[in-house]
Amino acid sequence: MTVIRSMVLVSDDPLSRERNAGAVQERFAEEIRRRGLEGEIAVHTISGIRCKTVSPLAIVYPEAAVYGPMRVEDVPLVVEEHLVRRRPVPALMPPPHKFSGRLAWLPRRKGTLPAEQRVVLQRVGVIDPESLDDYLAHEGYEALRRVLGTSTPADVIDMVYKSGLQGRGGAGFPTGLKWRFVAGAKSKKKYVVCNADESEPGTFKDRTILEGDPHSIVEAMTIAAFAVGADEGYIYVRGEYRLAQARLRKAIRQARQAGFLGENILDSGFSFDIHVHSGAGAYICGEETALLESLEGKRGEPRFRPPYPTTCGLWCKPTLVNNVETLANVPAITRNGWQWYRMFGTPGSPGTKVYTILGNVKRRGVIEVPLGITLREVIAIYGGGMEDGTRLKLAQTGGSSGSVVPASLQDTPMDFNSYKQAGVSLGSGALLICNEDTCVIDLARVLMNFFRVESCGKCTPCRVGTRRAHAILTRISRGQGTMSDLDELETIAEALATLSNCGLGTSASVPLRDILRHYRAEVEAHLRLKVCPAGVCAMEGSRD
Amino acid sequence: MDAVVDSHRITLAVHEALEEHGHSRGELIPVLKAVGEALGYLPTLAMVEVARAMQIAPGQVFSVATFYTLIPTEPRGRHVIQFCESAPCHVQGGRLVWETLRAELGISPGETTPDGRWTLLTTSCIGQCDRGPVMMVDDDLHGDLTPDGVGEILERYE
Ligand SMILES: Cc1cc2nc3c(=O)[nH]c(=O)nc-3n(C[C@H](O)[C@H](O)[C@H](O)COP(=O)(O)O)c2cc1C
Numbered sequence: 001m002t003v004i005r006s007m008v009l010v011s012d013d014p015l016s017r018e019r020n021a022g023a024v025q026e027r028f029a030e031e032i033r034r035r036g037l038e039g040e041i042a043v044h045t046i047s048g049i050r051c052k053t054v055s056p057l058a059i060v061y062p063e064a065a066v067y068g069p070m071r072v073e074d075v076p077l078v079v080e081e082h083l084v085r086r087r088p089v090p091a092l093m094p095p096p097h098k099f100s101g102r103l104a105w106l107p108r109r110k111g112t113l114p115a116e117q118r119v120v121l122q123r124v125g126v127i128d129p130e131s132l133d134d135y136l137a138h139e140g141y142e143a144l145r146r147v148l149g150t151s152t153p154a155d156v157i158d159m160v161y162k163s164g165l166q167g168r169g170g171a172g173f174p175t176g177l178k179w180r181f182v183a184g185a186k187s188k189k190k191y192v193v194c195n196a197d198e199s200e201p202g203t204f205k206d207r208t209i210l211e212g213d214p215h216s217i218v219e220a221m222t223i224a225a226f227a228v229g230a231d232e233g234y235i236y237v238r239g240e241y242r243l244a245q246a247r248l249r250k251a252i253r254q255a256r257q258a259g260f261l262g263e264n265i266l267d268s269g270f271s272f273d274i275h276v277h278s279g280a281g282a283y284i285c286g287e288e289t290a291l292l293e294s295l296e297g298k299r300g301e302p303r304f305r306p307p308y309p310t311t312c313g314l315w316c317k318p319t320l321v322n323n324v325e326t327l328a329n330v331p332a333i334t335r336n337g338w339q340w341y342r343m344f345g346t347p348g349s350p351g352t353k354v355y356t357i358l359g360n361v362k363r364r365g366v367i368e369v370p371l372g373i374t375l376r377e378v379i380a381i382y383g384g385g386m387e388d389g390t391r392l393k394l395a396q397t398g399g400s401s402g403s404v405v406p407a408s409l410q411d412t413p414m415d416f417n418s419y420k421q422a423g424v425s426l427g428s429g430a431l432l433i434c435n436e437d438t439c440v441i442d443l444a445r446v447l448m449n450f451f452r453v454e455s456c457g458k459c460t461p462c463r464v465g466t467r468r469a470h471a472i473l474t475r476i477s478r479g480q481g482t483m484s485d486l487d488e489l490e491t492i493a494e495a496l497a498t499l500s501n502c503g504l505g506t507s508a509s510v511p512l513r514d515i516l517r518h519y520r521a522e523v524e525a526h527l528r529l530k531v532c533p534a535g536v537c538a539m540e541g542s543r544d
Numbered sequence: 545m546d547a548v549v550d551s552h553r554i555t556l557a558v559h560e561a562l563e564e565h566g567h568s569r570g571e572l573i574p575v576l577k578a579v580g581e582a583l584g585y586l587p588t589l590a591m592v593e594v595a596r597a598m599q600i601a602p603g604q605v606f607s608v609a610t611f612y613t614l615i616p617t618e619p620r621g622r623h624v625i626q627f628c629e630s631a632p633c634h635v636q637g638g639r640l641v642w643e644t645l646r647a648e649l650g651i652s653p654g655e656t657t658p659d660g661r662w663t664l665l666t667t668s669c670i671g672q673c674d675r676g677p678v679m680m681v682d683d684d685l686h687g688d689l690t691p692d693g694v695g696e697i698l699e700r701y702e
Contacts, residue, residue, distance in 0.1 A: 201630030281614030297572035
């Protein structure tokens with residue numbers, strides 16, 4: 001089997017055709033053939049992206065490098081340099097803003113490919129994360145300088161609001177609106193808290209940002225603090241993330257020394273400082289009110305709401321809580337403007353999303369792509385396809401609080417709205433890709449075990465429901481389930497969804513609901529026939 | 545259990561943690577964590593001393609300490625294994641590795657081997673999923689585990 005290592009897509013639309021795109025494509029094919037690379041490099045057309053100034057375009061994957069306007073005579077250089085020597089040719093690339101956002105429109109059509117777009121991960125892997133100079137050389141603290149120099153807090157909030165940025169911690173709440181609430185709360189003392197407790201199974205995007213670009217979070221928090229009127233901030237970092245903590249502490253020291261943090265920042269009269277707080281090992285502390293309890297030195301048990309943290313948060317002062325990835329978008333938005341930001345993603349869910357791709361794919365890792373890309377594309381382009389010879393059965397999104405997304409939804413655009421309409425959720429950005437060797441009972445049992453272990457025990461539906469559901473699923477996996485287990489699982493799911501005090505219990509209902517909805521036949525096979533169709537469950541007790 | 549660590553060491557560890565983090569209520573968790581790290585676990589006597597110094601009820605200190613997995617309240621073996629039992633590691637081959645590991649050690653999660661060499665724990669996720677299945681041995685991360693490779697990793701720890 002030959003593996004396609006690169007792919008060239010040439011734009012195919014009336015404007016591009018008029019400008020000789022056909023000849024460009026032919027020349028690519030010819031140059032590739034001439035070098036005997038036709039087994040390794042594919043050439044296709046791509047429709048639906050056009051841009052007056054840069055068409056015709058050629059997009060080279062997997063780097064997602066965009067060249068344009070392409071002339072026939074430029075082709076040999078791109079082939080020789082990029083495809084043979086693997087050195088992209090920046091001289092032939094248009095500035096990203098000319099085409100960004102347009103690429104995000106592709107996903108609705110099959111067979112077309114959106115590019116990886118880096119906003120949040122722009123500097124990750126590019127700069128030395130421990131060097132302030134390197135950060136400064138890559139537009140670092142420019143946003144803060146501009147904000148403190150020329151904007152009012154209301155301007156900043158307005159900009160974030162109009163950008164359409166939604167919280168990346170899992171719930172997708174409009175960030176600008178949350179900032180407005182905190183800004184509007186009357187209090188001398190306010191806090192900004194960065195939620196870096198990332199503990200969703202399968203999610204390590206925040207760690208990637210914190211380790212790779214710690215100053216961006218310091219800068220973003222300072223901008224947020226200016227906008228909402230806070231003078232003190234906390235970064236609550238998961239206890240196990242020691243490198244991230246060390247880098248944040250170093251970045252904070254550097255920022256203080258350089259006058260980007262502390263008293264009278266950049267001579268603006270505005271003061272703000274940040275503490276790094278290490279978590280002590282409890283998944284539930286990622287829930288924002290549990291996090292605040294934990295910051296106050298207590299058991300991390302979620303509070304009853306209202307009041308919300310925006311009015312009564314840390315030490316009952318108005319508090320802005322935002323996720324790491326959410327904040328990492330802020331400097332880029334304030335630097336480039338909300339119109340720029342809206343060029344990425346879809347109208348309902350602007351911007352990019354960082355995903356971790358895991359499971360039965362050829363390549364695992366972190367990607368940042370526009371919201372609206374489809375699962376099929378993520379797997380094919382970034383995951384390098386499914387593991388040898390296997391087929392997609394389902395994807396589990398967003399760590400344990402996401403959904404079980406059946407293969408039938410793999411062409412649904414992944415953005416907050418489209419997923420909601422399809423009855424699934426994007427969650428925190430983990431994409432656990434599962435092939436047909438996966439058993440839904442086994443998967444649900446592992447997921448439920450997580451909730452059982454991590455339930456804080458404060459409210460009964462969650463404490464009891466997760467234990468009970470785990471026991472039933474375990475029994476089914478041993479071949480000892482009965483049909484009445486189905487009803488009981490449904491009752492538990494209902495109770496978890498409606499009666500739990502916080503999102504942990506609600507989330508625990510999701511895998512139950514999803515497997516019963518999409519994989520009922522497979523579940524029933526375990527019960528009626530005492531057979532695990534995927535051959536995973538031991539069913540060892542079925543003969544007792 | 546408290547005989548494992550003598551009271552003088554406990555007093556010293558509590559003193560040092562309070563010096564570093566201060567006495568305010570908000571610092572309770574960092575203080576408990578520091579004492580636990582210094583002593584290997586958090587003995588009851590240490591909780592009582594922290595409670596007295598910070599003027600909090602001992603019961604409250606106990607209830608906070610037992611909430612967090614990074615503050616162990618029981619002595620542990622010389623080496624602590626934390627095996628990730630979350631879905632990504634499970635799907636990526638963790639199930640078989642786990643069975644091998646348990647057979648190799650002969651103990652259940654939460655237990656310590658009779659010779660005091662190993663404590664076996666499970667953990668929800670360590671955020672290293674692209675290298676799954678993973679486990680931590682003390683502070684070392686071991687990724688891309690296979691059933692055959694586990695024994696060799698264990699041998700590296702005395
Ligand atoms: C059980 C549970 C766990 C959560 N874990 C996290 C987490 O690890 N990191 C995070 O940013 N948000 C987490 N959240 C969401 C937070 O409660 C909160 O919505 C988020 O920090 C708000 O930030 P955002 O608006 O920027 O997304 C969790 C929520 C629940 C219910």
